[in-house]
Amino acid sequence: METSNPSTETSISPEQGPGEAPRREFLTKVMAVSLGTAVSVGPLVVGSYVALDPLRKKSVGATPFLPVTSLEALPPDGLPHLFRVVSTLTDAWTRYPKIPIGAIYLRRTKENPEKVEAIHPTCPHLGCFVNARGDGTFHCPCHDSDFQTDGSIRNPQSPSPRGLDRLETRIEDGKVLVQFMNFEPGVKEPKPIL
Numbered sequence: 001m002e003t004s005n006p007s008t009e010t011s012i013s014p015e016q017g018p019g020e021a022p023r024r025e026f027l028t029k030v031m032a033v034s035l036g037t038a039v040s041v042g043p044l045v046v047g048s049y050v051a052l053d054p055l056r057k058k059s060v061g062a063t064p065f066l067p068v069t070s071l072e073a074l075p076p077d078g079l080p081h082l083f084r085v086v087s088t089l090t091d092a093w094t095r096y097p098k099i100p101i102g103a104i105y106l107r108r109t110k111e112n113p114e115k116v117e118a119i120h121p122t123c124p125h126l127g128c129f130v131n132a133r134g135d136g137t138f139h140c141p142c143h144d145s146d147f148q149t150d151g152s153i154r155n156p157q158s159p160s161p162r163g164l165d166r167l168e169t170r171i172e173d174g175k176v177l178v179q180f181m182n183f184e185p186g187v188k189e190p191k192p193i194l
Helices: 020-056
Strands: 066-070 081-090 095-107 117-119 169-172 175-178
Touching: 066 081, 066 095, 095 175
Parallel strands: none
Antiparallel strands: 066 175, 081 095, 095 117, 169 175
C-alpha cells in the first residue's frame, strides 16, 4: 500500500496546466539572474574604469621647465658647474616627489651674468657621462670625444656625431629653470627621448 505525501506533490490550480509550475520557477530564476547581473555590471564597469584610468592617461604638451638652482648659487665665471635635476614623477598609480631624474651643466659668464646656458652631461656618441675639465671644456672618458665650453665638438676626430646637447633655460624669481630632457645617442641630429 502506497501512501502519498501531500507536501511533495505539485498542486495544480484549475487555471494552470501541468507544465506551468516548472516554467514559472524557471522564469523566476532567469529574471533573478538577469536582475543580479544588471545590478552588478554597473559597479564593475565603473570600478574598472577608475582602476585603469591612470594607464590610459598620456602626458601631452611640452616638457616643463624645472627649477635647478638659484641664480645666486651659479658663479659668473664662465665655467660649467654640475647640478642635479629633481622632479616629481608619477607612474600609473604612484607619485614620487623630488626624485633625481638627471644632471645638467650650467654656466654663466661675466659678460652677460643674467644669461644661463645649460648643457646635457651625456655624450651624444653612446651616452656616457662627460667630465668638465678645469678650463671649461668637456671630455668623454669612454671614447675620447672632446667638446668646447659651449658644447661644440673640439676635436674633428671625435667619434661623437654631434656636439653636446643644449637645453632651454629661463630665469624666474631668481631661480634657474631648465627644460630638461634626454636625447637619443648615436644620431646626427638631437632627438629627444619621450
